Each structure stands twice: as structure tokens, then as C-alpha cells.
Amino acid sequence: MDRSAEFRRWKAQCLSKADLSRKGSVDEDVVELVQLLNGREQFFTTSSCAGRIILLDRGINGSEVQKQNCCWLLVTHKPCVKDDVIVVLKKANGDAILKFEPLVLHVQCRQLQDAQILAVRSTHGLEVPLTHKGKLMVTEEYINFLIKIANQKMEENKKRIERFYNCLQHALEKEPISMTSYPKEKIKEKNNSSYTHKKKRNPEKACGKYITEENNKELENDDHDDPGISVTIFPEDY
Template sequence: MAAAAFGLWREQRLARADTSRKGRLDLPVAGLVQLLNSQDRFCTTSSCAGRVLLVQTPPAAADSSGYEVQKKNCVWLMVTHHMCTKEEVMTALQKATGDAIFKFEPFVLHVLCRELQDAQLLHSAAINSGFRNSGITVGRRGKIMMAVRSTHCLEVPLSQMGKLMVTEEYVDFLVQIANRKMEENLKRIDRFYSCLQLALKTQHGSSSSLCETVKTCSTHSCRSKRKPDKACDVIASPDSNSFCETVQTYSVYVRRRKRNTDNVHGVNTSPDDDEDSESEDDPEINLNIFEEIY
């Protein structure tokens, strides 16, 4: 992307008012967003720290063709960016007159990047922090967007036309699940922030410095798990001086190759063997892009 074009887009974006319902950044990601926007090669365009919410959707209506379509207007009966209680959910359900759905939505962040290698750096930090559904898109006008995402979601219908369809005990069960997901979500945000701080300390555009950043972030990610990935031991090895060699042993790529190898030999691995099943959801296109660049 041309530096002049990126600078203009960045200036216009940062000058815009916050149009979210809340009107300000979520506290758990405020430091992260400020860190990124303090760098002249990044510009955040949207973010959410993660939330637990109860949303009411209006009844579906049939269109002219006879198919049912969902109306766009939804009502938030409850929303919090922290853990919630069963009592909060039950109180909110009393206000429901339509179909109420209980949701947990994890952290999401979109960052406009000046160069593709800047987006790569963010992608590496995100992947190693647990956000394994993250990816990079390049628009027709050359805009490079890095999206930090995960599949750590929850969505369960609770009521229909204002009538509660589940027991209060089940609501309590769902709240516990959502709270555990929120706790893990906040831990991943902290890991991402720490890994990003390390990455931004390196010299921009230096293969050796970026190599060390990937090593550090990968090692940090492994130490946070009960079952370390063998690939991280290779990445952290001081003998891996070549940037290309390091990326080839990068844990994301090793996992992908390992699954392919298992399929060739007729070995079916259970999802339970992987502590974080989200690695199965990595977009193949992201891996292809990175293999070509490296």
C-alpha cells in the first residue's frame, strides 16, 4: 500500500467519532487499541472486548416468495463485557416478548495495516495468543486489513414469543459456560497485548528481529498451555538463525502439515487430542498467503 494513501485513510479514520452504542472503547482492550494507534503503521477500525448478551429477535415474517425472513430490528435485553449472573439473565428474560437468544461473543479487532509484513506481524501475535481464526484481507484499492478473531462463541435460544423454553437450572448452566469463555477470552487478550508489545520493540522490516519475535511469542504461548507443542521447542532453539527456517517450523504450519500427514497415512486424529480445537478453523487461505511470502 502506498504510504500516502495509508496516511490519508488513517487520518480520516482516527478523526471519526465513535459510533458504537457505548460510545467509547471497552476497558479490557483500551490499552491494546491505544498501543496500535500510537504506531504510524497501524490504525484500528473496530473492536469489541467480548460480551455476554441476551438479544430479542422479532418473529420471522414471510416475504413475497413465501420464505421466512428475519427482521433486522433486534432488542438488547442485556449486555455486559464482564461475567454475568443467572439472576441478571432471568431478570432480562422477564422483559422478553419475542424470541430471546443468549450469546457469548469473543474479542474481535480489525486493524488497517500499512504494509503486508505489518499485518503478518499482528497475525503471528494473534495466532500464538489463541485467536486462531484470525486472517488478512487485501482490498481492491490496496487496503490491508488484519482481523483478530476466534470461534470461542456461544449462542442458545431461551424463549419463544416471550415464553421461556428451558429451566432456570439450564440457564444457570449456560451462564457458567459463558463466564468460563469470558475468562479465557480476557486471558487471550492479555497474551495478545504482551506478545504485541514484544513484536513492536523489534526493528521494523528486519528478518532477524521478526524471527526473534515469532520465537518469543510462540514460546510464551506454549508455556501458557498444559501440553506444550513440540514445534515450539524447535522455534525457541537458538540454532534456528534463518528466518525462513523458523517460519517453516512455526507451530501453525506444523499443525497443518501434521494433520495432512496423518490423513495420508490413514490416521484419524480425534479433536480431543488438541487442547484448543480452534486450530482446526484456521482459514487455509491465510496459510497459503504466508507460505508464499516467507
Template sequence: MAAFARRKAQRLALPDPSRKRALDARAAELVRLLNARERFCTTSSCDGRVTVTMTALEKATGDVVFKFEPFVLHVLCRELQDAQLLHSVAIDSGFRNSGITVGRGGKITMAVRSTHCLEVPLSHKGRLMVSEEYIEFLVHVANQKMEENIRRIERFHKGLELALETADPADAVFPQGPEKGHSVYVHRRKRRTAQEQAHPSRELGAQDETENSLDLFAEITI
């Protein structure tokens, strides 16, 4: 426990190594929620983005790629059951590529990830390989993915608040006992299994229908 507390204090004292030098807005709420608990320490996060490797596609001389990256969050956990709790919430929220790793010295890391991504080459050696119409279609698809990404973040945030409160209703900053943490994780898994049996055709975290694409998310000038 003392070793984890020291590791957390040292990591949180370091300057932000990202180019932005600040947390993304939606990720910031989750980071604050987790770091307020003694048993968690966030290490990296991104709330999702759409990027093109060069700002002006028509002036590109190399290879240009259109890319959408969904939300990602990495969290150091003090105990395995803490990582299991986060993993259960992440899976239920649609982040089905989430996982737990145990490194040297017993360092436990929980990664919240999904396969809800997009990466498409647009040009090769300066030559545009797709039509303007296709690029507009990619923008539309990326906007839909971003909308779904935001919904999953919101589900994860709400589910995490509930899970943490259930695990430790007395005081958020005190660590939970091993047995309590394990029981919460098992309970959530059993509840999810019961839901799947009751609704076999329903897949939690499947992409919801989107009404209209949000052109604010992705815009390319060609």
C-alpha cells in the same frame, strides 16, 4: 505510504460510532499500541461480552437469545507483511479464526477473531423453552468462556508488544522494511512449528482449565 497515512488520519479523526462511545478497557490498550505505529490503524474492537436480547426474560413476548461474544479487533495494515505479523501473533494467542483480507485499491485488513463463542435460544414467542437450572448452567459456561477470552487477550497483548519491538526495535513509530517484516513472520511460524513437533498433543490457544466461574460477568433475572 502517503495514501495510508491520509486514510489513517481521516479514520482516527472520526467520532466513535459505537453505542458506548468509548473503547472497552482491555481493547483500548491494544488500540493505543497499534495506532502508535504508522503502519497500523484500528477500525473496530470489542473485548468480549455476554448479552441477552431482552432485560427481563419472564416478560419477553418474542424470542430471547443468550449470547457470548469473544474479543474481536479489525486493523488496517499498510503492507501485507504487517498483516502477516499480526496474524501470526493472533494465531499463537488462541484467536484461530483470524484472517487477512485484501480489498479494492489494495486495502489490507487483519481481523483478530476466534470461534470461542456461545449463542443459545431461551424462549420462542414468549414461551420459555429451557429450565432455570439450564440458564444457570449457561451463565457458568459463559463465565468460563469470558475468563479464557481474557487470558487470550493478555497473551495477544504481550505477544504483540514483543513482535513489534522485534520488528522495529529502533523506533516504534517508524515503519519496518519489507524484508524485515517478512523475516519476523517466517521466524515466528517456524518457531510455532517446532513447538508443535516437540509437543504434538499440545494445542496452542486451547481452553485452559478454569477454577471458578465469575458471576460478575453474566447474571440473568428470571
């Protein structure tokens, strides 16, 4: 069986399906990143989120946050304000949780060596309970403090997306990769079908580390007990 042909068929099928996310389109801040990956023969994205601030009500019987079964009180991919949070908190009947979730990107890779380029770990989240059984457990001053932190994390998240794009692009340019004929127009946006970054990128400057053939050889010769492969293509302070 030609596994490359099988992967291409799988990719074509997945990318031709309708976007079933709540928003129904790719988030603006990751459109170029999704296009970059889907334009390469050995990758395709299955889901993505540029980062968001959410307020969830998990009800009065929930012991842990289950996003599929809880009430979404607030979802935004932009900075939010205290008044918006206070208003929707009045609708909470159970345990409301304020969360910031950073970039999430799920990618199918043709081979293990392709996946190595994308193996990145980062922690940049926030999760704080605000109510219990519908009763507000914190002050409005503290809520305002949390929102400032969440908004700061949102801004930092955008910088990391930019850095990730630059470093990934630089790493891919060092590999002999052929382009697919999958058109960028297939990636839907809610308000802008031809979004491009206004900033001029400088991959050489943006990347503190990037994948090279020597890096890959070192990984192949690594005898650590951990079977997973984690390769960072970010600067040390990422």
C-alpha cells in the same frame, strides 16, 4: 501516488472520527491493545470489542440473528447473574438468544506483511436459544448453568487478551517499526482516561510462538492452494 502518505491520511481521518459504538468508547480491557496498534505507523483500528455477554430478542418473524434489527435485552462486558437474565427474558416477544462473544478487533494494515502479524484465528463463543415466540423453553436451572459457562468464557477471554497483547508486543519489537505522533489521549474511556494493566508482563514467557523473519520467509515460500494467510502468535493450547 505515495501509498504510505495515503495510508497516513486515511489513518488520521479514521482516528479523528467520533466513536459511533453503543458504548461510545473503547472497552477497558483492550485500551492498551488499541493504543499499541494505533501507535504503530502501519496499523490503525476501526472497531473493537473486548468480549461481551448479550441477550437478543430477534422477534417472532426472524429466521436468523440480525443484531441490527433485533431487540437488545442485555449487554454486559462483565460477568452476569441469573436474576438479571430472568428479569429481561420476561420482555422477550420472540426468540431470545443468549450469546457470549469473545474479543473482536478490526485493524487496517498498510501492507500484506503487516497483516501477517495479526492473522489470528480463534473460536471461543457461545450461542443458545432460550425462548420461542416469547415462551421460555428451558429451566431456570439450565439458565444458571449457561451463565456460569458464559462467565467462565469471559474470564478466559481476558487471559487471552493479555496473552495476545504480550505476544503481539514481542513480535513488533523484532520489526524496525517507527512510531506515529498519534497521541494515546485520543482513545476515549468511559471512566478512566489513563488505564494501565496492573500485571507485570513478561513477553518471553507469555509467547509460545511469535513471528520472526524466518517464519515470514516460510510463509512467502508456501505453495498451499489457500490464498489466505493465518499466522498464530499464541501458544498451542490457545
